[in-house]
Amino acid sequence: MPINRDRLVGSALKLAPRLLGAVLTSEVGGLPVSARITEVEAYEGEDDPASHAFRGRTPRTAVMFGPPGHLYCYFTYGMHWCANIVCGTDGTAAAVLLRGGEIVAGLDTARDRRATARNDSELGKGPARLAAALGLGALTNGVDLCSPLSPVRLEHLPSRRPRGVAAGPRIGITRAVELPWRFWFEGDPTVSRPARSG
DNA sequence: AGGACGATTAACT
């Protein structure tokens, strides 16, 4: 059973660390794959200069402005897809980028989709890698994560903020670069990068 | 209509 939608409503900054340890299950293409989320980033919307929603609603960002509990998938660098969980109330843009995950079911399918991975820790290590392992992309943009009928569902959201969580600046952005809005399980091999040294 | 740039990754030296 997917989790209740009410548990995904609020600011991305508050939700992001609580998503660590949650399990996302995909059945795209009839092939089930599940990932335990190990790394995330918060994007707050129109007040966050680093957010896709900063310049307002566009066709691309429409899902971010829609109801919470849905998947926002976007295409970047001409070749990669990444996935977010929308958490703002309808009309408010806020979302949590999924940056890392441990594949806990459907390993054979994930290995097929991520043929360049040298070990299982790399299957979902990084936002585009995780999306690829789960089969997320154009066809899953906007899907409801809280419906039992959905091809992608969020399960097992921990009821309390987990232990062993580190925080630091978000990766790959050029604005609001210092805000410590990335959260990850310290020492987990499926996290894309360790904390910035220095 | 044109162009710069990206919430990245893999393959190099």
Place this chain on the structure above:
DNA sequence: GTTAATCGTCCTC
């Protein structure tokens, strides 16, 4: 550590 790959989106003429 550096750089090519590759194209949709959005800003600026």
